[in-house]
Amino acid sequence: xxxxxxxxxxxxxxxxxxxxxxxxxxxxxxxxxxxxxxxxxxxxxxxxxxxxxxxxxxxxxxxxxxxxxxxxxxxxxxxxxxxxxxxxxxxxxxxxxxxxxxxxxxxxxxxxxxxxxxxxxxxxxxxxxxxxxxxxxxxxxxxxxxxxxxxxxxxxxxxxxxxxxxxxxxxxxxxxxxxxxxxxxxxxxxxxxxxxx
Amino acid sequence: xxxxxxxxxxxxxxxxxxxxxxxxxxxxxxxxxxxxxxxxxxxxxxxxxxxxxxxxxxxxxxxxxxxxxxxxxxxxxxxxxxxxxxxxxxxxxxxxxxxxxxxxxxxxxxxxxxxxxxxxxxxxxxxxxxxxxxxxxxxxxxxxxxxxxxxxxxxxxxxxxxxxxxxxxxxxxxxxxxxxxxxxxxxxxxxxxxxxxxxxxxxxxxxxxxxxxxxxxxx
Numbered sequence: 001x002x003x004x005x006x007x008x009x010x011x012x013x014x015x016x017x018x019x020x021x022x023x024x025x026x027x028x029x030x031x032x033x034x035x036x037x038x039x040x041x042x043x044x045x046x047x048x049x050x051x052x053x054x055x056x057x058x059x060x061x062x063x064x065x066x067x068x069x070x071x072x073x074x075x076x077x078x079x080x081x082x083x084x085x086x087x088x089x090x091x092x093x094x095x096x097x098x099x100x101x102x103x104x105x106x107x108x109x110x111x112x113x114x115x116x117x118x119x120x121x122x123x124x125x126x127x128x129x130x131x132x133x134x135x136x137x138x139x140x141x142x143x144x145x146x147x148x149x150x151x152x153x154x155x156x157x158x159x160x161x162x163x164x165x166x167x168x169x170x171x172x173x174x175x176x177x178x179x180x181x182x183x184x185x186x187x188x189x190x191x192x193x194x195x196x197x
Numbered sequence: 198x199x200x201x202x203x204x205x206x207x208x209x210x211x212x213x214x215x216x217x218x219x220x221x222x223x224x225x226x227x228x229x230x231x232x233x234x235x236x237x238x239x240x241x242x243x244x245x246x247x248x249x250x251x252x253x254x255x256x257x258x259x260x261x262x263x264x265x266x267x268x269x270x271x272x273x274x275x276x277x278x279x280x281x282x283x284x285x286x287x288x289x290x291x292x293x294x295x296x297x298x299x300x301x302x303x304x305x306x307x308x309x310x311x312x313x314x315x316x317x318x319x320x321x322x323x324x325x326x327x328x329x330x331x332x333x334x335x336x337x338x339x340x341x342x343x344x345x346x347x348x349x350x351x352x353x354x355x356x357x358x359x360x361x362x363x364x365x366x367x368x369x370x371x372x373x374x375x376x377x378x379x380x381x382x383x384x385x386x387x388x389x390x391x392x393x394x395x396x397x398x399x400x401x402x403x404x405x406x407x408x409x410x411x412x413x414x415x416x
Contacts, residue, residue, distance in 0.1 A: 085227060092225040101275060103221050131228030133235035136221045136242030141235060143228075150350055152236060165346040169354070172291065176343040 085129040089116065096134050103134040108157050111181045112140045115155065115162065118181075122190045126197040144196040151192050153179065164189045200259045202324045203303040205250070209327055213284040215255040215301055217329075217356070218267055218363060223275045234280040234356035239349040241332050250304055252328030255282075260325030262400050267363035269306070269320055279363055280356035281407075287329060290351050293344035299331030299352075321396070360410040361403045372398045 080088075090113060095101065097109035104112070112132075120127045130142035130153070142153040152165040161178040164186070168174075177186050185193075200210060209215065219238035228235055241253050256266040263279045270276070284301035292298040306318035306326035318326070332348055335341030361367065375398035376391070383389065 088226050096223050101223075103223055103275075129227050130225075131231050131233065131235060132225035133219075133228055133237040134221055134223045135237045135240045136219070136245075139237065139240065141237035141240075143235060145231070145233065150354075152346065152350065154237075163342070163346075165343065165350075167347050167350050172347075174343045174347050176339055176346065 082128070089129045089132065092132060093140075096140075104138050104140050105157055108138060108140055108155055112142070112155055115153065115179075115181050116142070118185060119153070119193055122185050123193050123197050127193055128196060144193070146196065149192075149195045151196065155181070164192065166192045200257060202257075202260065202305075205302075205304055207303045208288070209257065209284040209301045209303065211285055213301070214258040214281060215284050215287075215327060216258055216263055216266070216279050216281040216359070217253070217255045218263065218270060218276055218279055220254075220270050220273070220276065222278065224278055229278070232358050234278070234353040234358055236346070236350040236353040238278070238280055238356075239329070239332065239352040246333060250302075250328055250330065251333040252302065252304060252330040253332060254304075255301065255327050255329055256322075257325035257327055258400075261322035262396050263359065263361070263363050263403070264365055264399060265320070265322030265396070266325070269318065269323060272364075277362040279359040279361070280353075281359055282352065282356045284327075286355045287352070290348070290355065293347055296334045296344055296348075297331060299329060299348060302328055302330055304328040321392070359403070359407060361406050365399060365403065367399065367402050367406075371402055375401055 093104075093109040093113055096103040097106045116130070128144070130144055133141050133143075135141060135154075135156070138157045140155045144151045148168060148170045150167045150169060153162055154165070155162045161180045164175075164177045164179050166175040175188065175192070177189055179185065179189065200213060203209070217238060219235075219240075220242070222235065222238045224235055239253060241251075245251070245253050254270075256263070258281070267273075267276065267279075287299050287301045290299055304327050306320075306323040307315040308318045308320075309315055317323075329352070332345060332352075335344055372395065376394040379394045379397050379401070380387075380389075380391075383394075
């Protein structure tokens, strides 16, 4: 019984996921089981505190599971697979290089995607997806962080090369190296990247 | 605490809370999940580099509600992240060898006219505009570039991401209640425009959400 419910819920979640991705964060829950509500925007704002009005005892049974999964879909703290993270990252690169929201050029987005793949390959296919952020003049910055280590790779369309920059928070030591996308990654940069594997 | 804007270049008073909204900073979901500011949010733009003040824009929270700052920066729907810092921490950040320490200073907000000239920005909240100075020191050498990159990553480390994005996601009814309460507490005699009470309510609710989040993190 429990597994049937979980499977049904999983189907619901899959549908919600498609709808959320297709429509953005809008009111999606207009079914008899889950009444029309504004859960999605609230969950997007704070997936940990938003509550879902539930009208079905079956769904009530799986409430925690549903909220857990929705929070995950909305960017919560639960694990998502490495592949999902990569897909999400490439969606982000597309999004920030769209003509109507062009924070980086399609060329920079393309280079950024390729560079990510090269870094991932260079670390034995183990480097996590970076935290990424666009800059004021079309830059793309990748960052990897632990408590002690901070590594950046910045791609600046105004310069022919990217820049690796490392800072050790404990010692204050820094290291910097140019990187031309397409060229072999500097061995020291690979060593730094492996700090985050 | 009541803050009065100072002259251009004057240091912000001790205890001032400031925030930065990167004008063209859009963070990836991976970055948003980390709840960590990106150093790129503190990257000076070409305009900053060419400016007289050589500083990057910040806003004094006491004088400019983040939603006002965001609106004055063009209300871009994808720029949702507010990075908050204590101005004292900026000044206390370790200086790089041969560089002056960073500092948070007043800088009057301006608007650009069609003819390219600038005029004082008179929008509500514009008086809270300030800048972080120190990110544009040094020359073209790799060593100086490393120092500049170190400074912006230190700023990112010092910043807290506000749990309330821009535009805010506060419940309108809560804002109404808080605004009414503020008007009551002013005994309806302050002469403030209702918009002022509304903004004060937004500020108060934002602060409360930040406080609650800090408490929940401490738990």
